[in-house]
Amino acid sequence: MSETQAGFDASAKALDTLTNTAENHPDAQITNLHHPANHESSHSWLGKILPASTRDNLETRFHMGNYVIDRQTGEKSFEAMSIYVRLGMHMLYYGSEQEKALHWQKTLELLKNQSEKMGREYDTPESRAHIEPFIKSFDLQDSLVEMVQPDPTKYATFNDFFAREIKESARPIAEPEDEFMTSSPADCRLTAYPTIDLATEYWIKGRGFTLSRLLADPALADLFDGGSIVIARLAPQDYHRWHAPVSGTVESVKDIAGAYYTVNPQAINEPGTLDVFCENKRSVMLLKRSCTGSPVAIIAVGAMLVGTIKYNEGVEVGTNVRRGQCLGAFYYGGSTVIVLYPKGEVVLDEDLVRHSTNDKCETLMRVGWSTGTTP
Structure with a gap:
């Protein structure tokens, strides 16, 4: 197996591990797919799945996130990328042009399956266990007062919270x-x-x-x-x-x-x-x-x-x-x-x-x- 294929397979396994963990709600906060990719306490487990060469490629081939400009202040800041996004990008862009072309169809099928799986999972009542970890991961506590329903415990599923309504005011x-x-x-x-x-x-x-x-x-x-x-x-x-x-x-x-x-x-x-x-x-x-x-x-x-x-x-x-x-x-x-x-x-x-x-x-x-x- 080539190094590129090994890296692709390892990234696919890591993504599958992330989404499978979402079904194991008590562990949701430990291996949280929402955490930024540099959240070492949450993602030290990646070192057990990804080969060293693949981890190095993730670090050097792509940044840890993106810069954005705040319109109100004019300040430029850095936003870390969630780990599941980085894994998906790695599967798309790792290797030579020929190898990428071969991987795109595999990635298409994998991401379709993972997206549909997470859609089903986050529509279940049990998925409410992910709401608090999500709020903590993105420091959303102060924004809850803007919501039509500000109490996170009142949402029936994680998807209900994710698509939460906001007050017009x-x-x-x-x-x-x-x-x-x-x-x-x-x-x-x-x-x-x-x-x-x-x-x-x-x-x-x-x-x-x-x-x-x-x-x-x-x-x-x-x-x-x-x-x-x-x-x-x-x-x-x-x-x-x-x-x-x-x-x-x-x-x-x-x-x-x-x-x-x-x-x-x-x-x-x-x-x-x-x-x-x-x-x-x-x-x-x-x-x-x-x-x-x-x-x-x-x-x-x-x-x-x-x-x-x-x-x-x-x-x-x-x-x-x-x-x-x-x-x-x-x-x-x-x-x-x-x-x-x-x-x-x-x-x-x-x-x-x-x-x-x-x-x-x-x-x-x-x-x-x-x-x-x-x-």
Whole structure:
């Protein structure tokens, strides 16, 4: 067996161990898949599973996390990556180009099985045992007061807690009466580009990314040729519902089957690899914007260990939605919401574009914050 194959198999075994441990609730806090990859007390067990060469590759080939810029303070900080994300990335990108190609199909099948397994597990009453460890892992105690149900013990399952609702007062919408403003669709780490070409130059490096593939509809893609793109990445610790970035009428909703690859920036930014956004499971909503009549596409993209993308009851074709209205929820894992605007529809906020291009860095955002305005 080659060193690459051994590393891949060991990473797969480690991921399987993580998800299997989720079924052994008393041990949930000991080997917690939510902990950052540098959480030595939780992940010393990895040394018993991963060969030394594989551990070294994980450390040198990929960073321990990502830098983000806080929009309110302008400060740049480092966010550690959860261990399950790093294992998934390792399986995707370890070895030569030929070996990667052989591994992608194996990884696709593995992540699909693991995501579906965790979806089932986190829908059981027993999964409530994971709520407190999750809160502690991400220091979410202070944010509980923002939730419609602030008591963690009141949630029926872990997935119920993961997709928890937030009080409207906790996320005020910027200038709600201004129909020409666009806003962030989620609590997220956000990048924004005036054109798709800039997005592929600075951020989306996977081979084969096109709007036609992303939307699975060449005619629809033509409507956004030369347009702007906003990419909102939700980390596991974030409030995991997404909201309308503009007001409008739902014209269509299309679910697209796909994979469960990680949407971490290091996967998106990896040159020449598979294009995660066009490969992953996703749902495309097309809105007709109220103030201009222009189309706006909102793409909810699933990710590693995300089993379900679910729209709120009543959000369907023909529904009128207002900017800031909650549209749906992701159940367990990291996720992404992509918003597409036609050419000339929006002038994106200067600071978001600057962070995305000059700094090549995501901006920490909240639901309802401004992302731009229609000229």
